[in-house]
Amino acid sequence: MLSFILRRLLIAIPTIILISIFVFALQKFLPGDPILAMAGEERDPETIAFLREKYRLNDPIPLQYLTWVGNALAGDLGISLRTNQPVLELIGEKLPVTIQLATMAMIFAMVIGIPAGILSAVRKGTVIDYAANVIALSGLSIPNFWLGIMLILLLSVKLQLLPASGYVPFADDPLRSIQVMVMPAFVLGTALAATLMRHTRSAMLSVLTSDYVRTARAKGLSERRVILKHAFRNALTPIVTLSALLFGELIAGAVLTEQIFTVPGFGKLIVDAVFNRDYAVVQGIVLVTAVGFIVMNLLADAAYVLLNPRLRS
């Protein structure tokens, strides 16, 4: 198992290098000059020259890349051109917010999607199955922003049950922190629940007709045990793999939902950075989310091996 993880980590290295080159190159080809943006209205040539020298923008591009990578490895992702804060510090502030949001959304998705998928597979072709599929389809087709706005109108404005926006760090006041984040997490979670439900359903359907499920029944086990132990255990592999990938996506892509609920997470940081041509921040975020994605992939692979005795030896 350990050697498997090490091997996968080695494979991840070229991937990360490729991503870093891509991220770096993308920045260079984007229109707009950050230095001009920084220099302000006057565009004093001396200031511009000074800034170019300061940010080493006159170096050959490969050297700029190597400098950037070297610094990144040392934990220095540069300084935000706008706020003069170290990028790593900015990311360190926002990442916990996004991770909390993603975790809560994932919990919603799993708690709704997996049981619904199992139920609709077991009751295939019945009213329950059709109802679950219709709900899943609606979950997939309702846009997040619309659901978010509706929830705010209903639960915050009309019923005044939950705060409409904001953020309280989990460490400061866990209960309040969860309350504030319930709505955005739910909005993100519902769409994923639908995806999870469909995958759980098809995975369960394929194992429910297998010979070993018939054997489990032939032993006289209760139907509950047959389904939740013998069938579900074997359907788990695609479900866990998918969940890990969805979690990776959540970290990178909660932009819209974070905007609606003004959650100060990664999504907001990346939007602000792009609009302000804050290169260092954009680069840092893309790099961190890419690495996060690779880590989630690695975890999915590890889970795959853990769940399959055949692959363990």
Added chain:
Amino acid sequence: MVGQLVQNTSPSSQPLLDVRALSLGFGASETNLLDGVRYSVDAGETLCIVGESGCGKSVSSLAILGLLPKGVARIREADIRFRGEVYDLSDPSALRRHRGADIAMIFQEPMTSLNPAFKVGEQIAEAVRAHNDVSKSEARARAAQMLARVGIPAPEARMNEYPHQLSGGMRQRVMIAMALANDPALLIADEPTTALDVTIQSQILDLIRDLQAETGMGTIMITHDLGVVAEIADKVAVMYAGVIVESGPAAAIFNDPQHPYTIGLMSSMPSLTGPRHRLATVPGTVPTIETMPKGCRFSSRCPFAQPVCTTPPPERSFGAGHTALCHFAPLDAMLEQSDG
């Protein structure tokens, strides 16, 4: 455990399992998939159900255990006695209490019949705990004991292995250990050796026979392999297109078959001692539900078919429990005609 089992077996006057009538059909179709299937097996006895693939052999035994996939076929008639008591196919929880406790089943595909995600010891212990109020360690001890009993060396070590670490023959032994863990009165074996190498086949048959002698359980062996039947059957039921066309003591079926289909089956078996001749086949294929002939279901392939065969054939008896469903049985007169 053996002593306990002998006490449990039914008095000799009653068969252990007595299927008096079992009919099964799809949806609104008038033609039954299984039509009036009947057979019985006594404690300590081996009944072989033989027939071509698709004739309904497996379906009938899966139906008895309530293991047919839901919503596909419906049971239309079921009159079954187990140990002299009514055996109700419409009561799922009663069926579940029988399954793996007093009626156990093993299947054709040992490669896929064990759950790949769990250790074999755990899978056997689970069968024990499903029907007995025992601790996990007691169930594990029983599992190890069963593995030893089915001839698996180093059972304690094998307990912790996963199915993929075992060969096909070993897996079928594990399946047998699992099936017999609760000392069933009846074992249903659905083509248990078909997927195995020939040398392993006879080992598994020997094992089943030894265990049967040891425990006194009744056995229903479903097979299309007449070699297997000749080796182990006390009684034979020949099934064709969902109907038991002939049944009786094994010797009678082999030496004095009465139904044209049985005669065809027997002449398709090669003989080492008799004169050499081309192996006979039964021409044609088993009819489907849509093409099922009226009356005798074999009439579409029967060399002796007459107009009367479109009416339901009568059951003719030849003594010692030997019966055949045919208008013209005994066929001696007809066979002489066709020889001449």
